[in-house]
Amino acid sequence: MTALAERSDPARTAPEPTRRTELAAFLKACRARVSPQDVGLPPGLRRRTPGLRREEVAQLAGVGVTWYTWLEQGRPINASDQVMTAVSRALLLDEVERDHLFRLAGLPTGELSDLICPSVDPAMQVILDGLATMPAAICNRRYDVLAFNPAYDALFPGATRATAPHGRGNSLWCALTTPDCCNPFLNRDDELPRMVGVLRAAYASHVGEPIWENYLRELCAVSGRFRQLWESQQVAPATTVLKVFRHQAVGEIRVKASYLTMPGSPEVYMVVYTPEGRLDRERLEWVTAHPDAPVADHEHH
Structure with a gap:
């Protein structure tokens, strides 16, 4: 990896x-x-x-x-x-x-947003690899999935694999463009406004950068829901939140998503999903142990 x-x-x-x-x-x-x-x-x-x-x-x-x-x-x-x-x-x-x-406004905020780390800190990669049954991924502020462990891949495959929507390994893109009938991310109505708000807060440090502008333009083109949320101008912090996933073999899996950063790397963070209860932990362990089991009972081509 x-x-x-x-x-x-x-x-x-x-x-x-x-x-x-x-x-x-x-x-x-x-x-x-x-x-x-x-x-x-x-x-x-x-x-x-x-x-x-x-x-x-x-x-x-x-x-x-x-x-x-x-x-x-x-x-x-x-x-x-x-x-x-x-x-x-x-x-x-x-x-x-x-x-x-x-x-x-071009004014200092007291943050380290201008210090861009050119590579993922090796310590973050070690931690990621060591989280066996906890889904975890390293992402950038556009929700691109840069690295992940097997548990994350089994729970949220559309955000990691070559078969992801439009060939993108991106959790927000997957949540917005995968059809509702087979989207593994269940509580999107609650989470999408917050995710887009976090994205807009990050965008303030990247206004005018071609890679960001192209990303936003393409998302607006493929998702009316994203366009509506983006135009609302809401901003939000990245905080620990509840995410609900589903897998056809085990049903719903409820996890708490925690976002971990490291000094000097403001453009990269690690997200770790911890199961909310015993049943969620057991279901997550089964999904991780059976990575080839499909998330949904059908596919869209």
Whole structure:
């Protein structure tokens, strides 16, 4: 088994027009989600669109209406971290959304997002290989599956094998494009909004990069569900969550997905699935011991 990490030039930044366009769209989406009552303002009359007006955001942030309007229009203006902090507070952004806003504005977030590790840390590969019955994989921030153990391959084969949708080893692509009738990932309605939110948060560090732009363009083309979620401008953190899979031989398998990172490797992470209960553990052990058993009772060609 080999693991290949994506390579990126730390000095490369997104083209300014593209980044400003993303910043404008994100600000508009966030403003639409905040009602006047949320920030202690009277509801007012004759509101043509939901959410706050631009002048209300400017008032709450203590900035000029013209300046904020230009910011939301994507004009090439300068914004300090103090001013953008005020804007983030006015829009009631959480920590993940604030960091996303700062990246789009070209401001430092205090993270290691610019330090790109050129290869998967050997320690991560050793840990991955040592997890016998716990499905585990090494992925990048686009959900490309770079390396995996047999348990992960048996549970989620569409994300790892050459027969994966469109020939891609990518967990998000598999979840979105595999037909419902034979998709092993059951609780997609709950998980897809979060997964796309995590992807959008990561995208802020890669706006304008051809490999990212092509990936997003192709996903939008093949999945209306992804396009809808992507356009919502929601961002989310990567946290431990419940994932439910199914296998025709054993039924449902419930696991907790934990995301592990290592210092200096912000573009690569390890996901480990731990069974939630005894029955889940037994079913997972059976699936791992029978890797050739098909996940579904039919295939799509």
